[in-house]
Amino acid sequence: MARPALLMTGPMMPLIEEQLDRAFEVHRLHQAKDREALIAGVAGIIEAVCTGGHTGVKVDGALMARLPRLRIVGNFGVGYDSVDAAAAAARGIVVTNTPDVLTEEVADTTLGLLLMTVRELPQSEQWLRAGRWAKEGDYRLTAGSLRDRSIGILGMGRIGQAIARRCEAFGLPISYCTRRQVDVPYTYYPSPVELAKAVDTLIVITPGGGGTRNIIDAAVLAALGPRGVLINIARGTCVDEAALIEALEKCTILAAGLDVYCGEPDVDPRLLKLDNAVLLPHVGSASIPTRNKMGQLVVDNLAAYAARKPPVTPVPETPFKGW
Ligand code: 8YV
Numbered sequence: 001m002a003r004p005a006l007l008m009t010g011p012m013m014p015l016i017e018e019q020l021d022r023a024f025e026v027h028r029l030h031q032a033k034d035r036e037a038l039i040a041g042v043a044g045i046i047e048a049v050c051t052g053g054h055t056g057v058k059v060d061g062a063l064m065a066r067l068p069r070l071r072i073v074g075n076f077g078v079g080y081d082s083v084d085a086a087a088a089a090a091r092g093i094v095v096t097n098t099p100d101v102l103t104e105e106v107a108d109t110t111l112g113l114l115l116m117t118v119r120e121l122p123q124s125e126q127w128l129r130a131g132r133w134a135k136e137g138d139y140r141l142t143a144g145s146l147r148d149r150s151i152g153i154l155g156m157g158r159i160g161q162a163i164a165r166r167c168e169a170f171g172l173p174i175s176y177c178t179r180r181q182v183d184v185p186y187t188y189y190p191s192p193v194e195l196a197k198a199v200d201t202l203i204v205i206t207p208g209g210g211g212t213r214n215i216i217d218a219a220v221l222a223a224l225g226p227r228g229v230l231i232n233i234a235r236g237t238c239v240d241e242a243a244l245i246e247a248l249e250k251c252t253i254l255a256a257g258l259d260v261y262c263g264e265p266d267v268d269p270r271l272l273k274l275d276n277a278v279l280l281p282h283v284g285s286a287s288i289p290t291r292n293k294m295g296q297l298v299v300d301n302l303a304a305y306a307a308r309k310p311p312v313t314p315v316p317e318t319p320f321k322g323w
């Protein structure tokens with residue numbers, strides 16, 4: 001049987017590329033000199049797309065409309081804000097993502113980033129590496145401590161709950177905000193501003209996309225207050241970056257720990273100058289064991305289509321109804 005045609009929107013891990021090459025006839029957008037010409041040339045035969053937020057390509061309604069035989073979009077990552085799932089649903093296209101396999105890794109990274117930010121660990125390491133400990137003495141005592149903090153978690157899905165479990169183990173009181181209340185033993189607040197007023201440490205772990213754009217805005221940062229610490233492990237678009245930079249520059253909040261940015265991989269140069277910000281380059285899930293599991297799940301979903309089997313992890317907006 002002829003292998004179905006697949007459009008890959010950007011470079012993927014070798015384990016993805018090798019296995020997809022066996023199951024599909026793969027057309028690589030990132031290798032094309034003229035991307036438009038490549039799409040125009042294969043539009044009529046493409047049945048599957050393999051994509052991910054890191055490729056910078058939006059798999060939107062306009063692209064889907066150009067691919068009349070498209071049946072499945074396999075997304076590398078649990079967050080699929082670069083794929084228009086509503087447009088896919090309207091066309092009967094299944095979107096798959098990579099949930100569960102990265103939950104604990106991202107939660108681990110979040111707690112690491114929280115500790116780094118509150119206790120200024122990267123800054124103090126820098127102090128040692130620059131030879132200042134021996135020359136100038138101890139690194140300053142940090143204003144922040146996890147010991148007297150109250151945690152607010154914005155988003156209480158699988159990763160939010162894994163973060164909460166870790167915060168419980170750290171002995172920290174936990175509150176949360178979601179659109180709909182979840183069955184968890186933490187204090188619920190119906191809006192981000194009310195949550196920010198009630199706590200001094202806010203962790204953002206919502207999905208990205210239009211529904212959460214700038215959900216952390218100037219009003220939420222003002223409510224968080226001068227002791228406030230913001231941790232963003234979700235998507236850059238969830239935070240009004242200009243408002244955050246102003247709050248950090250004017251010290252109207254204490255500090256921020258960020259793993260994600262609006263224009264990533266480009267980072268606003270004003271953030272780089274701030275010594276009350278800890279900046280990670282989107283490494284939430286970025287270990288070899290976890291990325292291998294994510295990659296295999298991308299392959300398993302797409303290969304299921306090639307074998308006319310049900311996809312493993314379709315997203316809720318596009319439930320599987322048969323190929
Ligand atoms: C990946 C992520 O870095 O799973 C996600 O939603 O943000 C990360 O694990 C990203 O998806 C790579 O495209």
